[in-house]
Amino acid sequence: MTFLEKLECTRCDASYSPDQPHNLCRCGAPLFARYRLQEIKRRLKRDHILIRPPNMWRYREILPIAEEKDIISLGEGFTPLIPAQNLGQKLGLENLWIKDESMNPTGSFKARGMSAAISMAKKLGIKEVCLPSAGNAAGAAAAYSARAGMKTFVFMPKDTEFCFVSECKSFGAEVELVDGVITDCAARMLERKKGKNWFDLSTLKEPYRVEGKKTMGYELAEQSGWRLPDVIIYPTGGGTGIIGMWKAFDEMERLGWVQGKKPKLVCVQSEGCAPLVKAFEEAKDFAEEWKKPKTIASGIKVPKAIGDFLILKALRESHGAAIAVSEQEILNSVREIAQAEGIFPCPEGGAALAGLRKLIEENQVRRDDKIVLFNTGTGLKYVESLKKLLL
Numbered sequence: 001m002t003f004l005e006k007l008e009c010t011r012c013d014a015s016y017s018p019d020q021p022h023n024l025c026r027c028g029a030p031l032f033a034r035y036r037l038q039e040i041k042r043r044l045k046r047d048h049i050l051i052r053p054p055n056m057w058r059y060r061e062i063l064p065i066a067e068e069k070d071i072i073s074l075g076e077g078f079t080p081l082i083p084a085q086n087l088g089q090k091l092g093l094e095n096l097w098i099k100d101e102s103m104n105p106t107g108s109f110k111a112r113g114m115s116a117a118i119s120m121a122k123k124l125g126i127k128e129v130c131l132p133s134a135g136n137a138a139g140a141a142a143a144y145s146a147r148a149g150m151k152t153f154v155f156m157p158k159d160t161e162f163c164f165v166s167e168c169k170s171f172g173a174e175v176e177l178v179d180g181v182i183t184d185c186a187a188r189m190l191e192r193k194k195g196k197n198w199f200d201l202s203t204l205k206e207p208y209r210v211e212g213k214k215t216m217g218y219e220l221a222e223q224s225g226w227r228l229p230d231v232i233i234y235p236t237g238g239g240t241g242i243i244g245m246w247k248a249f250d251e252m253e254r255l256g257w258v259q260g261k262k263p264k265l266v267c268v269q270s271e272g273c274a275p276l277v278k279a280f281e282e283a284k285d286f287a288e289e290w291k292k293p294k295t296i297a298s299g300i301k302v303p304k305a306i307g308d309f310l311i312l313k314a315l316r317e318s319h320g321a322a323i324a325v326s327e328q329e330i331l332n333s334v335r336e337i338a339q340a341e342g343i344f345p346c347p348e349g350g351a352a353l354a355g356l357r358k359l360i361e362e363n364q365v366r367r368d369d370k371i372v373l374f375n376t377g378t379g380l381k382y383v384e385s386l387k388k389l390l391l
C-alpha cells in the first residue's frame with residue numbers, strides 16, 4: 001500500500017491526485033508529493049529500515065511507489081558517507097565527511113531522481129519521456145527508461161562532454177545537440193514536443209525526481225545514527241538536492257526520527273554562473289537569469305532554476321549560505337580531493353570543497369562542526385574537459 005496522499009503546489013493552495021501524470025501546477029509552480037506521515041509514524045519505526053537492502057528504496061513508505069514490482073531500480077542510493085580525515089587535517093577540521101554520490105548507477109546522484117520519476121511514469125502508463133540536460137540527468141533518464149521499456153528524447157548543449165552523448169545513445173535514447181545552454185535546450189525541446197505524447201521530465205517540472213533526491217537527506221541521518229550533520233555543502237544547479245533534503249529533514253522531524261537543530265545548507269556555484277548566490281546576497285526571493293553562463297562544472301551551469309524561490313527559502317531557513325568559487329579553485333579542489341582521499345570527484349564536487357575553503361576563511365564554520373561535502377558524481381565522465389586543464 002502507498003502512503004502517498006496527494007500532490008500539493010509549493011506556491012498556491014491547489015492540490016492534485018497522484019493517479020494521473022502531472023507537471024507544474026496550473027499557477028506555474030512545482031508540485032510536492034505529500035504523504036500520510038502520521039500513519040507512517042504509527043506503522044513504521046525507523047529501526048525497521050536498518051535491515052533493508054542498501055538502496056534508496058529502503059525508505060519506500062516515504063516514496064511514491066510502495067510495491068516492489070513497480071520499482072525500476074539499479075541499486076541507486078545508500079552511497080557511502082566517507083570520513084575525510086586527510087582533507088580535514090589540511091583544513092583544520094575535526095569532523096569532515098564526503099557523501100560520495102559517484103557510486104550511483106550512471107555515476108551520479110541523478111540516478112536517484114530518475115529511479116523515482118521513471119518508476120512513477122511507467123506506473124502511470126507513460127511510454128515516451130523527454131528532458132533538457134547538461135549530461136548526468138540525461139544519462140540517468142536514458143538508463144532507467146531503457147530498463148522500463150520506454151523511449152527517451154534528450155536535448156543537450158552542443159559543447160556537452162562526449163561521454164554523456166555516447167552514454168545516452170548506448171541506452172537507445174534519441175539525442176539532439178543544441179547550440180546554446182540548458183535553457184536553450186529546454187526551448188528547443190518544447191518546439192519538438194508539440195503534438196507528441198512526450199512526458200516532460202525537466203527538473204522540478206515533474207514531481208518525483210525531487211522525491212528520489214530527498215533520500216540523500218534520509219541517508220545522512222541514518223548513516224550518522226539519526227543525528228543530522230551541522231553543515232551540508234552542496235554544488236547547486238537546479239536545486240533538487242537542496243530542496244529535497246530540506247523536505248526530508250522536515251518529514252523526518254514529523255515522523256519523530258530526528259530532533260533538534262537542522263543542518264545549515266550551503267549552496268556552491270561557479271563565478272561563471274551564480275544566479276542563486278547573487279539572489280541570496282541581494283536578499284531576493286527569486287533569482288534573475290544569469291547571462292552567458294560559463295563553467296566546466298556543467299551540472300551547476302543552470303542560468304535560471306524554476307525552483308529558485310524554494311532553494312533560497314531553504315538556504316535562509318537553515319541559516320545557511322551561498323558561495324561562488326572560481327574555475328581555478330574548482331580545478332585545484334578536484335585535484336585536492338583526489339590526492340587527499342582517493343576519490344576522483346566531478347568538478348561540481350570540487351566546487352563544494354572550494355566553497356568550504358571560503359566558509360573557513362569567513363569563519364562561518366567551527367573546527368568541530370560535523371561537515372558533509374557532497375561529491376555529486378564521478379570525475380570519469382569529465383576526462384575530456386579535464387584533460388585540457390589538469391594534465
Ligand SMILES: *Cc1c(COP(=O)(O)O)cnc(C)c1O
Pocket residue numbers: 108110136137203235236237238239240241242299300346348349376377
Ligand atoms: C545535476 C548536478 C548537480 C546539481 O544538482 P541539483 O540538485 O539539481 O542542484 C550537481 N552536480 C552534478 C554532477 C550534477 O549532475
